[in-house]
Amino acid sequence: MTDTPTLSVRDLTVEIPTRHGILRPVDHVSYDIRAGEILGVVGESGAGKSMTGNAVIGLLDPPARITGGEVLLKGEPIHDIPRARLRRLRGKHMGMIFQDPLTSLNPLLTIGDQLTETITEHLNVGQDEARKRAIAALDEVGIPAASARIGSYPHEFSGGMRQRVVIALALCAEPELVIADEPTTALDVSVQAQIVALLKRLCRERGVAVMLVTHDMGVIAEAADRVAVMYAGRLAELGPVREVITNAHHPYTAGLMASTPLASVGQKRLKQIPGAMPRLGALPDGCAFHPRCEYAQDKCRRDPGPSLQACDGRAACWFPLGTTQKEDTVA
């Protein structure tokens, strides 16, 4: 494709200076999201998924800061612009959906107030028009009797309905990019299915680029077009969702897929990855995954893991699975 991706992240690095040295929760991460595409970002807690999202949208809490790389929104750099300009971009061009809908809404304002405030702030419309658009936005996310409920407070909604309000809020100024950070984690399965279907529909109809951060492989498989797997702050694998799930190239991805109970129906034991993800302050030498990797070789212990670009843009691994090395090791 020749057109510019909606979001383009290049070698993004986030660092947190601490007393015990500099931690790097996001380490040279690069990816693109095109209009109308959902990029799933998966990984365990502490892998840097949310930190990447926050860095893109400019919501890093100090002392965490971007120390390298660039973030381009429709080709325009947004990683080093003044806070005031970024603030205008947020909402207008980028929307954010957080995990817990109760804490991302103001409990003292009606949802109508919150929606109209966002709309008048970012779009050049008057109060009446903003109210009309707010009702339309609520309608679109599937809130029944939107015109009657616009005067309700967040506590009057159930969890699923609240998350719909948050989605309406994120989308009401018609942004090109939405970052959804664990949008369904706090919800029940049936409501989760509703929210995932809603996100997919809105993404398709409006051509919004969505970055969907989650730890649930099932949600990724159903919603995402492409998936990025993160491990210890780095991208371990990036590729089309079907490819990555059915034919993982990085041993970590393969282990992660195999350890979900979904993957081992009818088996007595689940596959497990030994150990746990290392803390950022104590990353091992070489590839960060090598102490847990069953295919690790001397090169993995010695040399830092390769970047994605260095190895076919798919898996950041010296000996990606599905190539000859793997067959040797397995046999």
Place this chain on the structure above:
Amino acid sequence: MSALISIRNLTRRFDVSKPWLNRVIERLNKAYLTAVSDVSFDIEENSVYALVGESGSGKSTIGKIVVGLTPPSEGSVKINGTDLATETDAAKIEAVRDEIQMIFQDPYASLNPRWRVRDIIAEPVAAKGGETSGLAERLLEQVGLSAADASKYPHEFSGGQRQRICIARALASEPKIIVCDEPTSALDVSVQSQVLNLMSDLREEFGLTYLFISHDLTVVRHMADRIGVLYLGRLVEEAPREALFTDPKHPYTQMLFDAAPRMDAFGREVDPPKGEIPDAINPPSGCAFHPRCPIAIDRCSKERPEMRLLGQTRVACHRAE
């Protein structure tokens, strides 16, 4: 095999009324939330019985009643023939309580941060004045940690390791039954598989019986022998694992299965389930599921379906066949 735990017509209501003065001024009646309503099932010895349901379905309340943290409003829970709520013989109560332990969802909230791991693990035994020397060290090794960890504090461990400590504590008094309330919901996938495998191993080693409470169908499918599906405090379907997963009878169970995300469903266009769980204070008439049910008929809104036996499955639905 005999039923180790036998639950009959279990009901638990919570008083959610406003204070009496408000009731007088605002002319309100007392309000009750029925968290568990007329639930009956048996748990066989050395098996895993799973309760699944969405939030507000009453699964955790049942778990709490079974271990005796909450008394039932009606009905009975008999463990080895002893009903903790009505039994008066202190020795018998003591004996049953020794046999039952619980693992909670949040390993960050269920360990006392000011106690050393050794004291946490030995507490169930120490509380009865039992012999605790070397106990914590032995149990730690059994759950895959090292004996040297006994002198550390909980904050020095990761979530998965803390859950292992919780399991070690539950094992300390050599129980027969462990009630696990969402034991892996707070854990990452790769750690979840480690903990689930550990639980399976321990079950075989010690001949444990689990009451496994979870909202995650995939975990339940992996762990359980028999599964009960709860909706709004009522058991709507109960069946052995294979029967439930290959041929769910109740439309709610079918809806749950359809809604659950799948790994092989790339870009699946689901028709998501309609509506949400209704208010438990004013549940719908008849079958509580009828407002969301795709196959509901008139009768469903008027008459509550009784549990029926269909093959190996017990199901509470007028239309199931």
